[in-house]
Amino acid sequence: MKLVSSLASPFARKIRIAAIELGLFDRIDFVSPVKTIPTTENEDYARNINPLRKIPALILDDGTVIIDSYVIAEYLDELAGGKLIPASGLTKWRARTDHSILQGMLDALLLCRYEKLLRPGQFFWAEWADDQFKRAWDGLARYEAHPDVLTRPLDLVQISLVCVLGYLEFRFPDCGWRKTFPKLDAFHERMMQRDSVRTTLPPPA
Template sequence: MKLYYSPTSPYVRKVVILALETGLDAKIQRIPAATTPVAQNPDVAKANPVAKVPTLVTDDGLHLFDSRVICEYLDTLHAGRKFFPADASRWAVLRQQALGDGLLDAALLVRYEGFLRPEDKRWSDWADGQMKKVLGAMAEIEKLAPSFGDRVDIGTVTIACALGYLDFRFGDMNWRQKYPQTAAWAQRFFERPSVKATVPVG
Protein backbone atom coordinates (compact mmCIF):
# COMPACT_ATOMS: atom_id res chain seq x y z
CA MET A 1 0.00 0.00 0.00
CA LYS A 2 1.06 3.59 -0.61
CA LEU A 3 0.20 6.48 1.67
CA TYR A 4 0.58 10.04 0.41
CA TYR A 5 1.29 12.05 3.52
CA SER A 6 2.56 15.20 5.16
CA PRO A 7 4.32 14.72 8.52
CA THR A 8 2.63 17.83 9.93
CA SER A 9 -0.94 16.79 9.06
CA PRO A 10 -2.95 15.73 12.12
CA TYR A 11 -5.22 13.68 9.85
CA VAL A 12 -2.22 11.78 8.51
CA ARG A 13 -1.10 11.30 12.10
CA LYS A 14 -4.36 9.48 12.88
CA VAL A 15 -3.69 7.01 10.07
CA VAL A 16 -0.05 6.44 11.01
CA ILE A 17 -0.85 5.92 14.70
CA LEU A 18 -3.46 3.31 13.80
CA ALA A 19 -1.00 1.64 11.43
CA LEU A 20 1.69 1.53 14.11
CA GLU A 21 -0.69 0.26 16.79
CA THR A 22 -1.95 -2.56 14.55
CA GLY A 23 1.37 -3.61 13.03
CA LEU A 24 0.32 -2.52 9.55
CA ASP A 25 2.94 0.21 9.23
CA ALA A 26 5.47 -2.18 7.66
CA LYS A 27 3.02 -2.82 4.81
CA ILE A 28 2.59 0.86 3.98
CA GLN A 29 5.00 2.84 1.83
CA ARG A 30 4.88 6.48 2.89
CA ILE A 31 5.24 8.99 0.07
CA PRO A 32 5.88 12.60 1.15
CA ALA A 33 3.47 14.95 -0.58
CA ALA A 34 3.40 18.61 0.37
CA THR A 35 0.04 20.15 -0.45
CA THR A 36 -1.99 23.16 0.66
CA PRO A 37 -5.42 24.55 -0.28
CA VAL A 38 -3.69 26.93 -2.71
CA ALA A 39 -0.88 24.66 -3.96
CA GLN A 40 -1.98 21.18 -4.94
CA ASN A 41 0.47 18.30 -5.23
CA PRO A 42 0.02 16.82 -8.74
CA ASP A 43 0.68 13.25 -7.60
CA VAL A 44 -1.93 13.52 -4.86
CA ALA A 45 -4.39 15.11 -7.30
CA LYS A 46 -4.03 12.09 -9.61
CA ALA A 47 -4.82 9.70 -6.75
CA ASN A 48 -7.49 11.81 -5.04
CA PRO A 49 -9.96 14.12 -6.79
CA VAL A 50 -9.94 16.56 -3.85
CA ALA A 51 -6.10 16.54 -3.78
CA LYS A 52 -5.68 16.20 -0.02
CA VAL A 53 -3.61 14.07 2.32
CA PRO A 54 -3.87 11.47 3.61
CA THR A 55 -4.56 9.44 0.48
CA LEU A 56 -4.10 5.67 0.50
CA VAL A 57 -3.61 3.52 -2.61
CA THR A 58 -4.34 -0.09 -1.70
CA ASP A 59 -2.56 -3.12 -3.12
CA ASP A 60 -5.50 -3.79 -5.43
CA GLY A 61 -5.50 -0.22 -6.73
CA LEU A 62 -8.32 1.27 -4.69
CA HIS A 63 -7.79 4.96 -3.93
CA LEU A 64 -9.07 5.93 -0.47
CA PHE A 65 -9.12 9.39 1.03
CA ASP A 66 -10.26 11.11 4.21
CA SER A 67 -8.61 9.86 7.39
CA ARG A 68 -11.87 8.38 8.68
CA VAL A 69 -12.28 6.17 5.61
CA ILE A 70 -8.62 5.14 5.53
CA CYS A 71 -8.58 4.29 9.24
CA GLU A 72 -11.71 2.19 9.00
CA TYR A 73 -10.29 0.35 5.99
CA LEU A 74 -7.02 -0.39 7.78
CA ASP A 75 -8.99 -1.62 10.78
CA THR A 76 -10.31 -4.46 8.60
CA LEU A 77 -6.81 -5.69 7.78
CA HIS A 78 -5.65 -6.91 11.19
CA ALA A 79 -6.82 -9.52 13.67
CA GLY A 80 -6.23 -7.51 16.84
CA ARG A 81 -8.48 -5.29 18.92
CA LYS A 82 -10.59 -3.12 16.65
CA PHE A 83 -10.38 0.67 16.67
CA PHE A 84 -13.93 0.88 15.31
CA PRO A 85 -15.95 -1.21 17.77
CA ALA A 86 -18.97 -3.17 16.58
CA ASP A 87 -20.67 -3.30 19.98
CA ALA A 88 -22.83 -0.72 21.75
CA SER A 89 -19.84 1.55 22.35
CA ARG A 90 -19.50 2.22 18.61
CA TRP A 91 -21.56 5.41 18.53
CA ALA A 92 -19.81 6.98 21.51
CA VAL A 93 -16.43 6.23 19.90
CA LEU A 94 -17.51 7.62 16.52
CA ARG A 95 -18.88 10.72 18.25
CA GLN A 96 -15.49 11.22 19.90
CA GLN A 97 -13.82 10.88 16.51
CA ALA A 98 -16.19 13.53 15.12
CA LEU A 99 -15.43 15.76 18.11
CA GLY A 100 -11.67 15.55 17.52
CA ASP A 101 -12.05 16.02 13.78
CA GLY A 102 -14.36 18.99 14.32
CA LEU A 103 -11.78 20.62 16.57
CA LEU A 104 -9.13 20.01 13.91
CA ASP A 105 -11.27 21.35 11.09
CA ALA A 106 -11.84 24.61 12.95
CA ALA A 107 -8.22 24.94 14.12
CA LEU A 108 -6.93 24.41 10.59
CA LEU A 109 -9.21 27.13 9.26
CA VAL A 110 -7.79 29.50 11.87
CA ARG A 111 -4.29 28.48 10.83
CA TYR A 112 -5.02 29.02 7.14
CA GLU A 113 -6.61 32.41 7.83
CA GLY A 114 -3.52 33.64 9.66
CA PHE A 115 -0.84 31.86 7.64
CA LEU A 116 -1.99 31.41 4.04
CA ARG A 117 -4.36 34.32 3.48
CA PRO A 118 -2.73 37.66 2.59
CA GLU A 119 -2.76 39.97 5.58
CA ASP A 120 -4.98 42.60 3.95
CA LYS A 121 -7.65 39.95 3.28
CA ARG A 122 -7.77 38.36 6.73
CA TRP A 123 -11.09 38.40 8.58
CA SER A 124 -10.76 38.40 12.36
CA ASP A 125 -14.45 37.61 12.92
CA TRP A 126 -14.00 34.45 10.87
CA ALA A 127 -11.00 33.33 12.91
CA ASP A 128 -12.77 34.17 16.17
CA GLY A 129 -15.80 32.13 15.09
CA GLN A 130 -13.62 29.11 14.38
CA MET A 131 -11.83 29.47 17.71
CA LYS A 132 -15.21 29.37 19.46
CA LYS A 133 -15.67 25.93 17.88
CA VAL A 134 -12.25 24.87 19.16
CA LEU A 135 -13.12 26.02 22.67
CA GLY A 136 -16.51 24.33 22.51
CA ALA A 137 -14.85 21.07 21.52
CA MET A 138 -12.30 21.43 24.31
CA ALA A 139 -15.04 21.97 26.89
CA GLU A 140 -16.73 18.77 25.77
CA ILE A 141 -13.46 16.82 25.78
CA GLU A 142 -12.82 18.04 29.32
CA LYS A 143 -16.15 16.52 30.40
CA LEU A 144 -15.43 13.24 28.64
CA ALA A 145 -11.74 12.82 29.52
CA PRO A 146 -12.28 11.00 32.86
CA SER A 147 -14.19 8.28 30.99
CA PHE A 148 -11.41 7.60 28.48
CA GLY A 149 -9.34 5.48 30.84
CA ASP A 150 -6.78 3.47 28.90
CA ARG A 151 -8.92 3.04 25.80
CA VAL A 152 -7.10 3.13 22.47
CA ASP A 153 -9.64 3.45 19.68
CA ILE A 154 -10.44 5.81 16.85
CA GLY A 155 -12.09 8.22 19.28
CA THR A 156 -9.18 8.61 21.67
CA VAL A 157 -6.61 8.56 18.86
CA THR A 158 -8.41 11.38 17.04
CA ILE A 159 -8.70 13.48 20.18
CA ALA A 160 -5.00 12.92 20.92
CA CYS A 161 -4.13 14.11 17.41
CA ALA A 162 -6.30 17.18 17.87
CA LEU A 163 -4.58 18.04 21.15
CA GLY A 164 -1.22 17.44 19.53
CA TYR A 165 -2.12 19.89 16.78
CA LEU A 166 -2.95 22.52 19.37
CA ASP A 167 0.50 21.95 20.87
CA PHE A 168 2.07 22.24 17.41
CA ARG A 169 0.29 25.31 16.05
CA PHE A 170 -1.40 26.96 19.05
CA GLY A 171 1.16 26.62 21.81
CA ASP A 172 0.13 29.89 23.42
CA MET A 173 -3.34 28.47 24.09
CA ASN A 174 -2.03 26.71 27.25
CA TRP A 175 -4.87 24.19 27.11
CA ARG A 176 -3.33 22.01 29.83
CA GLN A 177 -3.87 24.73 32.42
CA LYS A 178 -7.46 25.37 31.37
CA TYR A 179 -8.51 21.73 30.96
CA PRO A 180 -6.88 19.68 33.74
CA GLN A 181 -8.87 16.46 33.19
CA THR A 182 -7.90 16.46 29.54
CA ALA A 183 -4.29 17.20 30.45
CA ALA A 184 -4.14 14.31 32.92
CA TRP A 185 -5.45 11.86 30.32
CA ALA A 186 -3.20 13.23 27.57
CA GLN A 187 -0.11 12.94 29.74
CA ARG A 188 -0.64 9.19 29.86
CA PHE A 189 -1.79 8.73 26.27
CA PHE A 190 1.05 10.80 24.82
CA GLU A 191 3.52 8.28 26.29
CA ARG A 192 2.41 5.59 23.84
CA PRO A 193 5.24 4.75 21.39
CA SER A 194 2.96 5.32 18.39
CA VAL A 195 2.12 8.81 19.62
CA LYS A 196 5.72 9.70 20.44
CA ALA A 197 6.82 8.49 16.99
CA THR A 198 4.40 10.79 15.19
CA VAL A 199 4.90 14.14 16.95
CA PRO A 200 4.85 16.79 14.19
CA VAL A 201 7.92 18.93 13.68
CA GLY A 202 8.55 21.84 11.37
Protein backbone atom coordinates (compact mmCIF):
# COMPACT_ATOMS: atom_id res chain seq x y z
CA MET A 1 0.00 0.00 0.00
CA LYS A 2 1.01 3.61 -0.59
CA LEU A 3 0.63 6.63 1.65
CA VAL A 4 0.44 10.02 -0.03
CA SER A 5 1.94 12.31 2.58
CA SER A 6 4.51 14.94 3.43
CA LEU A 7 7.11 15.17 6.20
CA ALA A 8 5.68 18.47 7.46
CA SER A 9 2.05 17.30 7.81
CA PRO A 10 1.05 16.54 11.40
CA PHE A 11 -1.79 14.36 10.09
CA ALA A 12 0.68 12.27 8.11
CA ARG A 13 3.04 12.11 11.08
CA LYS A 14 0.29 10.48 13.12
CA ILE A 15 0.06 7.72 10.52
CA ARG A 16 3.82 7.28 10.38
CA ILE A 17 4.07 6.94 14.16
CA ALA A 18 1.14 4.52 14.24
CA ALA A 19 2.63 2.46 11.40
CA ILE A 20 5.94 2.15 13.23
CA GLU A 21 4.29 1.20 16.52
CA LEU A 22 2.07 -1.34 14.75
CA GLY A 23 4.98 -2.95 12.88
CA LEU A 24 3.51 -1.93 9.52
CA PHE A 25 5.99 0.72 8.45
CA ASP A 26 7.83 -1.51 5.98
CA ARG A 27 4.61 -2.45 4.23
CA ILE A 28 3.91 1.15 3.25
CA ASP A 29 5.43 3.09 0.36
CA PHE A 30 5.56 6.74 1.30
CA VAL A 31 5.06 8.60 -1.94
CA SER A 32 6.26 12.07 -2.71
CA PRO A 33 4.08 14.85 -1.44
CA VAL A 34 1.61 16.59 -3.68
CA LYS A 35 0.75 20.27 -3.48
CA THR A 36 -2.16 20.50 -1.07
CA ILE A 37 -1.98 24.18 -0.22
CA PRO A 38 -5.37 25.94 -0.33
CA THR A 39 -5.89 28.11 -3.44
CA THR A 40 -3.39 25.90 -5.32
CA GLU A 41 -5.10 23.78 -7.97
CA ASN A 42 -4.40 20.08 -8.17
CA GLU A 43 -6.98 18.67 -10.55
CA ASP A 44 -5.37 15.28 -10.83
CA TYR A 45 -5.29 14.68 -7.08
CA ALA A 46 -8.80 16.11 -6.61
CA ARG A 47 -10.27 13.88 -9.30
CA ASN A 48 -8.45 10.63 -8.56
CA ILE A 49 -7.63 10.66 -4.87
CA ASN A 50 -9.39 13.24 -2.70
CA PRO A 51 -11.69 16.07 -3.80
CA LEU A 52 -10.79 17.87 -0.55
CA ARG A 53 -7.15 18.00 -1.74
CA LYS A 54 -5.88 16.99 1.68
CA ILE A 55 -3.23 14.54 2.81
CA PRO A 56 -2.65 11.85 3.89
CA ALA A 57 -4.42 9.37 1.65
CA LEU A 58 -3.78 5.62 1.82
CA ILE A 59 -3.98 3.73 -1.47
CA LEU A 60 -4.39 -0.03 -1.13
CA ASP A 61 -2.92 -2.48 -3.61
CA ASP A 62 -6.32 -2.95 -5.30
CA GLY A 63 -6.58 0.81 -5.81
CA THR A 64 -9.03 1.49 -2.96
CA VAL A 65 -8.38 4.94 -1.49
CA ILE A 66 -8.81 5.46 2.26
CA ILE A 67 -9.32 8.99 3.62
CA ASP A 68 -8.68 10.73 6.11
CA SER A 69 -5.95 10.29 8.77
CA TYR A 70 -8.59 9.29 11.32
CA VAL A 71 -9.86 6.48 9.11
CA ILE A 72 -6.40 5.46 7.93
CA ALA A 73 -5.20 5.07 11.51
CA GLU A 74 -8.18 2.88 12.34
CA TYR A 75 -7.60 0.81 9.19
CA LEU A 76 -3.95 0.18 10.06
CA ASP A 77 -4.83 -0.61 13.66
CA GLU A 78 -7.36 -3.21 12.55
CA LEU A 79 -4.80 -4.68 10.13
CA ALA A 80 -2.36 -5.09 13.03
CA GLY A 81 -4.90 -6.68 15.34
CA GLY A 82 -6.24 -3.66 17.23
CA LYS A 83 -3.39 -2.52 19.45
CA LEU A 84 -3.96 1.23 19.59
CA ILE A 85 -7.75 1.66 19.73
CA PRO A 86 -10.14 0.09 22.26
CA ALA A 87 -12.41 -2.34 20.43
CA SER A 88 -15.67 -1.87 22.33
CA GLY A 89 -17.55 -0.27 25.16
CA LEU A 90 -17.46 3.29 26.38
CA THR A 91 -13.65 3.41 26.20
CA LYS A 92 -13.95 2.99 22.45
CA TRP A 93 -16.28 5.99 22.11
CA ARG A 94 -14.20 8.09 24.47
CA ALA A 95 -11.07 7.31 22.45
CA ARG A 96 -12.80 8.20 19.19
CA THR A 97 -14.13 11.40 20.72
CA ASP A 98 -10.61 12.34 21.80
CA HIS A 99 -9.31 11.48 18.37
CA SER A 100 -11.93 13.77 16.79
CA ILE A 101 -11.10 16.60 19.16
CA LEU A 102 -7.37 16.29 18.51
CA GLN A 103 -8.02 16.18 14.77
CA GLY A 104 -10.10 19.36 15.13
CA MET A 105 -7.32 21.01 17.14
CA LEU A 106 -4.91 20.39 14.25
CA ASP A 107 -7.49 21.69 11.77
CA ALA A 108 -7.81 24.86 13.86
CA LEU A 109 -4.01 25.33 14.04
CA LEU A 110 -3.79 24.93 10.28
CA LEU A 111 -6.53 27.53 9.76
CA CYS A 112 -4.64 29.85 12.09
CA ARG A 113 -1.44 29.34 10.11
CA TYR A 114 -3.18 29.86 6.76
CA GLU A 115 -4.64 33.08 8.11
CA LYS A 116 -1.21 34.35 9.12
CA LEU A 117 0.99 33.07 6.32
CA LEU A 118 -0.96 32.04 3.25
CA ARG A 119 -3.57 34.81 3.12
CA PRO A 120 -2.43 38.14 1.66
CA GLY A 121 -1.68 40.50 4.56
CA GLN A 122 -4.38 43.04 3.72
CA PHE A 123 -7.05 40.37 4.22
CA PHE A 124 -5.78 39.20 7.63
CA TRP A 125 -8.48 39.06 10.32
CA ALA A 126 -6.90 38.81 13.78
CA GLU A 127 -10.09 37.68 15.55
CA TRP A 128 -10.33 34.65 13.27
CA ALA A 129 -6.69 33.63 13.80
CA ASP A 130 -7.03 34.09 17.56
CA ASP A 131 -10.29 32.17 17.68
CA GLN A 132 -8.83 29.19 15.82
CA PHE A 133 -5.73 29.17 17.99
CA LYS A 134 -7.88 29.31 21.11
CA ARG A 135 -9.71 26.14 20.08
CA ALA A 136 -6.42 24.27 20.08
CA TRP A 137 -5.37 25.94 23.33
CA ASP A 138 -8.65 25.02 25.05
CA GLY A 139 -8.10 21.48 23.82
CA LEU A 140 -4.66 21.40 25.46
CA ALA A 141 -6.27 22.57 28.71
CA ARG A 142 -8.67 19.63 28.45
CA TYR A 143 -5.81 17.11 28.37
CA GLU A 144 -3.78 18.94 31.02
CA ALA A 145 -6.85 18.50 33.27
CA HIS A 146 -7.20 14.77 32.45
CA PRO A 147 -3.73 13.33 32.99
CA ASP A 148 -5.11 9.77 32.91
CA VAL A 149 -4.97 10.09 29.12
CA LEU A 150 -1.26 10.92 29.36
CA THR A 151 -0.12 8.03 31.52
CA ARG A 152 -1.99 4.99 30.26
CA PRO A 153 -0.37 2.51 27.84
CA LEU A 154 0.35 3.85 24.36
CA ASP A 155 -2.73 4.43 22.23
CA LEU A 156 -3.86 6.45 19.26
CA VAL A 157 -5.06 9.34 21.40
CA GLN A 158 -1.56 9.81 22.79
CA ILE A 159 -0.08 9.56 19.30
CA SER A 160 -2.52 12.22 18.09
CA LEU A 161 -1.71 14.44 21.05
CA VAL A 162 2.03 14.22 20.51
CA CYS A 163 1.46 15.27 16.90
CA VAL A 164 -0.47 18.35 18.07
CA LEU A 165 2.36 19.24 20.47
CA GLY A 166 4.99 18.60 17.81
CA TYR A 167 3.11 20.84 15.40
CA LEU A 168 3.01 23.62 17.99
CA GLU A 169 6.78 23.30 18.42
CA PHE A 170 7.23 23.32 14.66
CA ARG A 171 4.93 26.16 13.63
CA PHE A 172 4.17 28.14 16.81
CA PRO A 173 7.50 27.85 18.68
CA ASP A 174 6.89 30.93 20.83
CA CYS A 175 3.36 30.14 22.03
CA GLY A 176 4.54 28.99 25.45
CA TRP A 177 2.55 25.76 25.72
CA ARG A 178 5.27 24.05 27.80
CA LYS A 179 4.98 26.60 30.60
CA THR A 180 1.21 26.75 30.60
CA PHE A 181 0.75 22.97 30.43
CA PRO A 182 3.52 21.28 32.46
CA LYS A 183 1.84 17.86 32.40
CA LEU A 184 1.70 17.95 28.61
CA ASP A 185 5.37 18.99 28.60
CA ALA A 186 6.31 15.96 30.70
CA PHE A 187 4.15 13.74 28.48
CA HIS A 188 5.91 15.08 25.39
CA GLU A 189 9.32 14.38 26.91
CA ARG A 190 8.30 10.80 27.70
CA MET A 191 6.90 10.25 24.24
CA MET A 192 10.12 11.61 22.69
CA GLN A 193 11.93 8.60 24.10
CA ARG A 194 10.15 6.47 21.51
CA ASP A 195 11.91 5.98 18.18
CA SER A 196 8.57 6.32 16.41
CA VAL A 197 8.05 9.80 17.82
CA ARG A 198 11.64 11.00 17.53
CA THR A 199 12.29 9.82 13.98
CA THR A 200 9.12 11.38 12.64
CA LEU A 201 9.79 14.92 13.83
CA PRO A 202 9.12 17.42 11.07
CA PRO A 203 12.19 18.74 9.23
CA PRO A 204 13.55 22.09 10.44
CA ALA A 205 11.12 24.85 9.43
